[in-house]
Amino acid sequence: MSQERLIKNKYYRFYVANEVIIGNAVALLIGDWMTNVFFDHRAGNIPDRLLEAFWYLDVFYGLACAVVMSTLIILYERPIRNVLKAMGDGRKQDDRVIAKARRRILNEPYFIVVMDAVAWSLGSFLFWAAGSPGGLTIGIGSGLITVTLAFFWVEHVSQHTRVPLFFPKGDLSTVRGVKSTSLRIRFTALIFAVSLVPLAFIHLTIQRFRHLQMMDEISLTLLIRQMEETIARESALFMVVAVVLSILVLHHLKRPVEEIIRVMGHVKRGDFSQKASVYTNDEIGFAGEMLNAMNRGLMERELIKDTFGKYVDRRIRDEILTGRIPLDGQRMEATILFADLRNFTPLVAVTPAKELIYMLNSYFNEISREIDRNGGLILQFIGDEVEAVFGAPVAREGHEAAAVETALKMRGRLDMLNKRFRDRDLPPIAHGVGIHTGPVLAANIGSAYRSTYSLIGDTVNMASRIQGLTKDFKTDILVSQAIQQRLKDRFDFSPLPETRVKGKLEPIRVYSLSDMPEFI
Template identity: 35%
Template sequence: MISPHKTLLSRFYLIGVVATIVGILVVAILNLATPLEFIIAQLQTLRQGGEFLWIHVVAYRFAILCLLATFACVPFLVILRRVLTPISQCLSLKNRQQSLPPPLELKAKQRLINLPFIMAPLNILFWIFIPLCIFGGTFAIDKIDLAAAITFFIRSTMVGFVSSAIIFFGVESHARKVLIPLFFPKGELSLVERTAKLSILKRLRAFYRIGSLIPLAIIVLTLFVLYLQVNAETVSGKTYGQGVLNFSIVVFILSFLGSGILNRQISRSIADPINGMLDTMEEIKRGNYQTRVNVVSNDEVGVLGDATNRMIQSLAEKELLRDAFGRYVTPEIRDEIISGRIPLDGEFKDVTVLFADLKDFTPMTEANDPKQMVQILNDYFKEMSAAIKSKSGLILQFLGDEIYAVFGAPVSCKDHPSNAFFAALDMEKRLKDLNKRFVQQGRLPLSHGIGIHTGQVLAANIGSPDRLSYLLLGDAVNLASRLQTLTREMDARIIVSAETKQYLPESQTRNVLVRHPQPVQIKGQQTKVNIYLIK
């Protein structure tokens, strides 16, 4: 049974063998199609020899082609096997789920990236050496003249360049599809040292030179040799022209097929990674930050893919922070702050400040289990936060068992007094529901006081360079805090300043808020303050 890792590597051998054999067939077809004198003479002999001679010659030529293919492929495959040894060893260890030694893994990664750059030049060397031996030997035994031998040698080498280019991009394509994702699951091929790379510009130049210039060079070289050999006395112009036309048609067909294969390979080597990145971008647009670009090269596209993956990781981290930030503020406020549309370096704003504090919570903490009290406090903050956020409020701080919130900042809102007041009413309702659960659980009910005041404050990011807090500065903050403290003295649940009351809808507060009979002196205030209560 063939092991899985050998199956993965067998494609490389197949690519090399097929490209080499096809190249030999192309050379044979070109040589037969060339209207040189000795080839014309051989073809005329075949026409005179009858059907048996045709079969005999075709079988003879086919045997020679098989011998050449074997002679060309066997050394190539032997060397390729040695080149693939580190990769094969790593795949074998992976198949047995064993850890890879770092030196062997690095060598395998380098060999995998460099594999096309090893196989293609190696194939070119064979295409230089073997035609040199064949046509040089044929000339040495006087089978062809020097011009024909040079023509066949140069033309075979040119075909070898096309064959080697097909091997290069075929090997690269197979490595990208199967092996590179195994060895580079996170990409970053460009970080591997001592590796070669082929830029997009060089790929395009390679296609132009191999797909266009080589066929033209073959035609020009062949026509030049024919020009030197033509003998008007032995070959008629029509016969000569027909031979040149036939040869040109053969070159056109072979060039069309070869350039089509190269065009497909090169275009896919560029387009497939780019299309993969475009698909990844679509996933990002849909909010999927778990997707990643499949980086399979170390050229510009690969470097761009690595940069895209780092960008996706950064976006994922920012989205995580964004979601975490959204736990403390409403999505609208969060998005305004993140977008940068809110100046956080200081601005005067008209806001409504709300303070809420639990009554008699400290003695309750001292008399009960700490873990139980933390759970109670978290349940309380959860419900109060929901009430504040539902009315577009921003919780600035949790100060022990106290809540410090603002309405109208950092996002401006003309209804911030009403939002703050109705948030307080919702907090009252939620506290009643929460106390019902506490009583059912055998816990003591909670009681809190809320103070609300509207006024102008300085809103800004305040703190050290490595830690900032969005805070409010001004007398409005102090007064709201004092009103909350006053709820204990007046045994009130909610106290609202007259500055806030004037913005509240009369129809919804007439039977809810009760005006205190006389202005109250608040600590820190020079004048007395009119207040409204809910007891």
């Protein structure tokens, strides 16, 4: 069940609202228990009446701290509790209150540290002033461990319950007025609490028993046995504390790192839709936010790429995006194919718009599929005309034959398409195809605001002129003499009378193309 649904449960909401108080109280009880253990090992021959006074002082001060600290936490968490209540009631909370609550959540570990440190410092001085043996050192040492426990517990609470509720987008670094604790400081505090403080305590224990030996208060055998028992108990206690702290720190690191690894696994497979849940505002949390930002950028890039590919052939798109197309142009050998629908303008006047668009798109789909299968590239659709190139932008051998094969397959596709049109009581269509090969200039051409991949040169103009001649010769496919000379052994060409075309002083010869069963 999601936390958004759980928070509507009043018992769960009560736990979330008070888990910091509960956790801090547990840390204080552990610290007080440690203090009593250390005190018992150092009590020596203190009179029973003084021991009783220390016990009452401990109980009174502990209860006073519990009341005062719980009140301070409730006051500090007021914005957090208001937002939690609004979530449970299904009400929308004011954005300023939410922003304040988010800030309080991230700063709460430091608030707890300061509050606990003040309480333990006052208590240590109070017991020291009352004459407690080792009261100052015991209180400060136990207080350091307690403060560390409380800090990591509050961070654990924030990471597992509050951050997912208040930061669903994981934008912890955007909150202003928040103190971030680096991993270096966290590990320093952990090492200090689980190694330096225990070693210092054991050293003080040894010093205490050495003092007893010098005072000759107990026998050497009893002294050694008591010292061994005391050090064993204190070591066991410190090991328990070390395990608890290590578990809290492990959970603090494990969950966000696992999230990052999970999302990176999806990125590796090309899935940029996943988002890493961010639980902390330290270096790991920042890495998670940067990973999410990277994923958003990659998704946008893919969207642009896919959208770009709808208007520009994917091969041009990929060549442009990878920088393999020289933006200032390159000269290449290529074959140009023009295809134009015959008598389409009169058809526009008598055919309903939806049916006309269906016919036009059906035609473009069929011939585009054949151009693409044979390695051709559609440069542009001009009304009812198509311009395609073979051998650019990526140079390839055999581009002349690929263009001629495409024209033959387009002829077969058109026959099948007209059968479909007849089944829908639509008029048949015809087209003319012109093919020429030669040198072209390929480049991105246009303004500073918009450009397109284009081919220019006499080869392009000649292919267009040859396509126009299909009307005069009443045939559907015409090729130039350059094509015929290169492919006369592979295809069945028929020469046609020489004819003049615009832009040429001398007449040119063109060839029609007969059907070949293997290309239909």
